[in-house]
Amino acid sequence: MDAIAIAADAAARARALGATDSEATVSEGSEFSAEIRLGQVEQVKEAGSSAIGIRVLVGTNTGSSYTSDFSAEGIDAMVARAMELARITTPDPYAGLPDPIDLGSVAGDLAIYSEATAAMEAPLKIELARRAERAALDTDPRINNSEGATFTSRLSLTAFVNSRGFEGSYRSSSCSLSCSPVAADNGRMERDYWFSLGRGPAQLDSPEEVGRKAAGRVLRRLNPRKVPTQKAAVVFEPRVARSIAGHLFELVSGDAIYRGSSMFAGKLGQTVASAKLTLVDDGTLPGLFGTTPFDDEGVPSRRTTVISAGVLNSFLLNSYAARKLGLRTTGSASRGITGNASVGHGNLFIAPGEASAADLLRAAGTGLYVTELMGFGFNPVTGDYSRGATGLWIENGELAYPVSEVTIAANFADMLMAVTPGSDLEFLGSVAAPALLFPEVTISGT
Amino acid sequence: MELSESFFGRHFGITERDLQSYLSTALSRGGDYADLYFEYLASTSLSIDEAIVKSATQGVTMGMGVRVLSGERTGYAYTDSLKPDKIRHAAAVAACIADGPATEPVAGFTEAARRDLYPVLSAPADQPLAERVKLVQRADEAARSCDPRVFQVQAVYIDNIKHVLVATSDGVLSFDRQPMARLAVSVLAREDGGVPQRGFAGGGGRVELPFFSNGHSPESFAREAARQAIVQLDAVEAPAGEQTVVLAPGWPGILLHEAVGHGLEADFNRKGVSAFSGRVGELVASPIVTVVDDGTMHSRRGSLNVDDEGQMTQRTVLIENGVLRGYLQDRLSSSITKAAATGNGRRESYHHVPMPRMTNTFMLAGESDPDDIVRSVKKGIYCRNFGGGQVNITNGDFVFSATESYLIEDGRVTRPVRGATLIGNGPESLKQVSMVGHDLKLDEGMGICGKDGQSVPVGVGLPTVRLDKMTVGGTA
Numbered sequence: 001m002d003a004i005a006i007a008a009d010a011a012a013r014a015r016a017l018g019a020t021d022s023e024a025t026v027s028e029g030s031e032f033s034a035e036i037r038l039g040q041v042e043q044v045k046e047a048g049s050s051a052i053g054i055r056v057l058v059g060t061n062t063g064s065s066y067t068s069d070f071s072a073e074g075i076d077a078m079v080a081r082a083m084e085l086a087r088i089t090t091p092d093p094y095a096g097l098p099d100p101i102d103l104g105s106v107a108g109d110l111a112i113y114s115e116a117t118a119a120m121e122a123p124l125k126i127e128l129a130r131r132a133e134r135a136a137l138d139t140d141p142r143i144n145n146s147e148g149a150t151f152t153s154r155l156s157l158t159a160f161v162n163s164r165g166f167e168g169s170y171r172s173s174s175c176s177l178s179c180s181p182v183a184a185d186n187g188r189m190e191r192d193y194w195f196s197l198g199r200g201p202a203q204l205d206s207p208e209e210v211g212r213k214a215a216g217r218v219l220r221r222l223n224p225r226k227v228p229t230q231k232a233a234v235v236f237e238p239r240v241a242r243s244i245a246g247h248l249f250e251l252v253s254g255d256a257i258y259r260g261s262s263m264f265a266g267k268l269g270q271t272v273a274s275a276k277l278t279l280v281d282d283g284t285l286p287g288l289f290g291t292t293p294f295d296d297e298g299v300p301s302r303r304t305t306v307i308s309a310g311v312l313n314s315f316l317l318n319s320y321a322a323r324k325l326g327l328r329t330t331g332s333a334s335r336g337i338t339g340n341a342s343v344g345h346g347n348l349f350i351a352p353g354e355a356s357a358a359d360l361l362r363a364a365g366t367g368l369y370v371t372e373l374m375g376f377g378f379n380p381v382t383g384d385y386s387r388g389a390t391g392l393w394i395e396n397g398e399l400a401y402p403v404s405e406v407t408i409a410a411n412f413a414d415m416l417m418a419v420t421p422g423s424d425l426e427f428l429g430s431v432a433a434p435a436l437l438f439p440e441v442t443i444s445g446t
Numbered sequence: 447m448e449l450s451e452s453f454f455g456r457h458f459g460i461t462e463r464d465l466q467s468y469l470s471t472a473l474s475r476g477g478d479y480a481d482l483y484f485e486y487l488a489s490t491s492l493s494i495d496e497a498i499v500k501s502a503t504q505g506v507t508m509g510m511g512v513r514v515l516s517g518e519r520t521g522y523a524y525t526d527s528l529k530p531d532k533i534r535h536a537a538a539v540a541a542c543i544a545d546g547p548a549t550e551p552v553a554g555f556t557e558a559a560r561r562d563l564y565p566v567l568s569a570p571a572d573q574p575l576a577e578r579v580k581l582v583q584r585a586d587e588a589a590r591s592c593d594p595r596v597f598q599v600q601a602v603y604i605d606n607i608k609h610v611l612v613a614t615s616d617g618v619l620s621f622d623r624q625p626m627a628r629l630a631v632s633v634l635a636r637e638d639g640g641v642p643q644r645g646f647a648g649g650g651g652r653v654e655l656p657f658f659s660n661g662h663s664p665e666s667f668a669r670e671a672a673r674q675a676i677v678q679l680d681a682v683e684a685p686a687g688e689q690t691v692v693l694a695p696g697w698p699g700i701l702l703h704e705a706v707g708h709g710l711e712a713d714f715n716r717k718g719v720s721a722f723s724g725r726v727g728e729l730v731a732s733p734i735v736t737v738v739d740d741g742t743m744h745s746r747r748g749s750l751n752v753d754d755e756g757q758m759t760q761r762t763v764l765i766e767n768g769v770l771r772g773y774l775q776d777r778l779s780s781s782i783t784k785a786a787a788t789g790n791g792r793r794e795s796y797h798h799v800p801m802p803r804m805t806n807t808f809m810l811a812g813e814s815d816p817d818d819i820v821r822s823v824k825k826g827i828y829c830r831n832f833g834g835g836q837v838n839i840t841n842g843d844f845v846f847s848a849t850e851s852y853l854i855e856d857g858r859v860t861r862p863v864r865g866a867t868l869i870g871n872g873p874e875s876l877k878q879v880s881m882v883g884h885d886l887k888l889d890e891g892m893g894i895c896g897k898d899g900q901s902v903p904v905g906v907g908l909p910t911v912r913l914d915k916m917t918v919g920g921t922a
Contacts, residue, residue, distance in 0.1 A: 037717070040518065040519070041519055041543070042518060042519060042520065043519070043520040043521075043522065043799065044519075044520075044521050044522070044542070044543055045521075045522040045523070045799065046522075046523050046539050047511075047522075047523050047524040047525065047536065047539070047797070048525075049509070049524070049525075049526045049797065050526060051507070051526075053505070062500070062501065062502070063502050063503075064501065064502065064503040064504075065503065065504050065505055066503070066505035066506075066507075067505060067506050067507070068506070068507045068508060068509065068526045069506065069508070077506075078505075078506075081504045081505075082504075084575070085502035085503065085504060085575070086502070088492075088499065088502055088575045088576060088579045089498075089499045089500065089501070089502050090494075090497075090498045090499040090500070091498075092498045092500055095500070145717070145718055145719055146719075147717070147719055147840075182719050182840055188841060189719065189721065189840045189841060190840060190841050191719065191838070191840040191841070221841075224841075226917075229686050229687035229688075259495070259496070259598055259600075259634070260597065260598055260634060260642060261598065261634055261642070261644070263641075338503060338505065339491075339501060339503050340500060340501045372838075374836045374838070374843070374844075374845045374867075374869070375834065375835065375836050375845035375846065375847050375867045375869075376833050376834040376835075376836070376847050377833075377845075377847045377865065377866070377867040377919065379644070379865050381634065381641075381642050381643065381644050382641055382642070382643065382864070382865075384864050384865045384866075386684070386847070386865060386866045386867040386919040386920065386921075387845070387867055387919070388836070388843065388844075388845035388867055388869045388919070390838075390843070404841065404843055405843050405869055405870070405871055405917065406869065406917065407686075407845070407866075407867050407868075407869050407917060407918075407919025408919070409684075409686065409866065409867070409919045409920055409921045410921060411921075442686045442919075442920070442921045444686040444687050444869075444917050444918060444919045444920065445687070445917060446687070446688055446917075
């Protein structure tokens with residue numbers, strides 16, 4: 001039986017046992033990873049796995065279950081458990097599946113599966129990792145150690161079926177090459193990393209480029225200073241600016257809105273950011289990492305302008321959050337193989353602006369160019385923002401010297417009102433942002 | 447216990463002869479060592495949100511992983527199936543890491559010494575669902591009724607029962623049954639129309655269900671979460687810059703986990719990439735600081751009878767009177783560096799290779815009275831609760847996020863301040879410890895530690911501690 005048939009069979013068994021509605025997901029995947037350290041193979045891992053999950057509705061009670069046992073007894077036991085669990089949940093008038101009219105799938109080739117990834121032989125993958133690390137180690141004698149270079153590849157198949165007539169499946173693939181060199185100077189070590197990823201090997205940067213970029217990043221961190229506590233500008237480099245798009249996601253997620261746990265609750269149609277800020281979610285961009293033909297409830301992916309020139313234009317919603325808020329799903333349901341769907345995103349990005357990286361530094365004048373953030377200091381309820389930071393000090397609009405062991409803090413609402421996006425947008429995953437300038441935050445140091 | 451009486455013997459008919467044969471396949475291309483890790487995991491998750499039990503999920507996963515070590519190389523493969531042909535295939539894939547003549551596992555197994563640190567006769571996972579769902583319902587009711595300013599409550603109860611079997615090519619055979627349960631409550635409160643604040647509390651461990659009625663009731667967690675949220679309603683801006691910091695006992699032990707724990711994991715030190723590499727015998731903390739990692743504590747979240755490599759867990763002194771004593775070892779690092787095993791080889795599941803991880807990590811009690819510690823501070827902050835933390839083990843910088851803290855003014859704890867990140871440097875920050883309280887407390891049993899994409903349950907603990915100087919990331 002293929003994956004859709006297995007999922008359909010499980011969903012049908014639930015209906016036969018009295019479920020009003022049911023939805024089933026089958027997920028199959030295989031992974032490969034090779035780690036090289038100091039030129040030697042350190043670890044090779046290779047395996048495949050699969051699992052099935054079911055969610056049932058008995059009236060408006062829900063129950064969920066999953067298993068990795070695909071035998072007839074295994075599936076029966078899974079369905080029976082989900083039915084039993086539906087007996088202990090509370091009726092929820094908003095529980096349900098999406099309206100049939102909302103179900104569907106994006107047509108055409110989304111370019112999220114590459115045969116070339118599947119065809120790659122292990123020795124080539126190992127060699128790519130070896131070349132990346134070599135390039136980093138050869139850059140400068142101060143790079144005298146390494147946390148290694150890793151090549152990973154993944155193939156997966158997702159099949160989803162629900163009792164309202166949706167059936168769909170898609171394959172996807174990814175491969176990535178990363179490198180983490182260690183450098184030392186004056187008795188203190190630093191590490192940094194760089195990576196490249198693609199649906200297929202053709203989209204990867206050359207291993208030498210990945211290694212040299214990682215090397216450049218670690219070298220510029222050597223001999224950092226701690227700066228005095230002050231209010232000053234910060235510029236987030238794009239890799240770090242992605243976290244701001246991530247925080248915006250937490251704020252526009254429909255679950256947080258109906259619970260009142262987002263500072264954006266009740267602000268639809270209001271100005272929440274500088275007119276320079278536009279936030280888009282697009283799950284249909286070919287080849288990217290947040291692209292899928294349908295979401296985890298069988299609703300087609302789409303493009304949603306979430307914040308348009310500073311105005312909160314749309315939340316991101318699954319069918320449940322949409323019903324709670326009296327809105328319509330945006331095709332943003334996300335879950336593992338079972339359970340109630342939460343809200344996710346496709347390719348979520350802050351639209352690029354006009355300013356080059358050099359323009360942003362000039363506009364900042366004095367402050368911190370942030371190249372790494374640490375910790376979890378963002379509170380979406382209040383907007384309190386406080387994180388550990390590493391970077392380069394900006395003096396007279398130019399990068400001057402490395403800085404570490406400082407924090408940056410502000411209220412997130414104030415940060416959004418003052419932000420200026422740069423022009424350099426690059427997709428390093430399903431969340432992306434160009435460099436971002438925030439003209440005044442508190443930097444805590446000595 | 448004989449293999450035939452063990453979980454995998456009874457349910458899957460696995461015999462010593464089978465294990466021996468899989469290990470032979472794993473070593474068919476040479477290699478120094480191989481091991482097999484079998485895992486069966488049954489989980490239940492129940493949650494309440496807006497006073498509705500919206501979600502109830504149960505599931506079972508099982509599988510096994512085969513590891514082959516050849517020098518410093520690791521080959522790893524796993525399978526979801528416990529069928530002999532699938533296991534043999536995984537063993538053949540893992541074997542490819544070596545490239546030489548076959549080696550042979552030792553004949554016959556010796557069962558690892560048995561003990562029972564979590565003698566859970568009836569695992570929560572075996573109790574009626576109706577009993578367990580009451581826990582989240584009681585938490586919800588208690589949080590709502592304790593203060594009218596509480597307007598949103600979520601509670602999640604999770605339990606699981608994990609059976610593991612480890613068989614190694616040097617003849618070790620171990621079994622373990624590992625129960626776990628955890629209840630967490632999160633609350634939002636608001637003063638009419640104002641900005642909401644949140645609170646979070648919970649606890650658990652390798653315990654039976656009555657744990658949640660004896661001093662760890664849903665009501666007590668609910669009241670604690672509500673208390674935190676309500677305290678924050680009056681919070682002022684946190685200070686910015688270097689401050690004297692007093693950490694409350696218990697969960698603030700996350701300081702140790704980040705500042706020194708990860709940096710003392712043997713894999714980083716074997717590779718020379720930790721800020722603590724090559725520093726055994728050196729002073730890395732104030733002489734009043736002693737830090738241990740103890741995997742043998744009764745019923746605790748981070749405890750294990752045996753680690754995920756079949757090695758007995760133990761109490762390991764990491765820092766003694768300020769001096770670095772040793773690292774947390776797994777099999778690979780201890781064999782390469784010829785260090786004694788410490789029983790810290792852990793993994794998230796059969797999908798993952800084991801690596802050195804913490805268990806329960808805490809600072810031993812000192813001599814100071816906790817009130818005297820607060821009284822000794824003219825100006826500073828008192829941190830009572832934390833969210834997560836993170837460390838860069840190479841340069842030693844670490845952060846942790848204070849979610850409930852207060853100003854200390856003239857020796858008295860005064861106004862609550864807003865959430866702020868604290869940042870320090872591992873080998874330096876514990877030198878700032880000038881007072882250690884006599885009130886060692888362990889956390890409530892909620893800790894999850896992440897490393898290289900693998901999560902494992904851990905515990906932390908701390909007495910009241912004064913750090914003379916630490917950078918606080920506030921805005922005032």
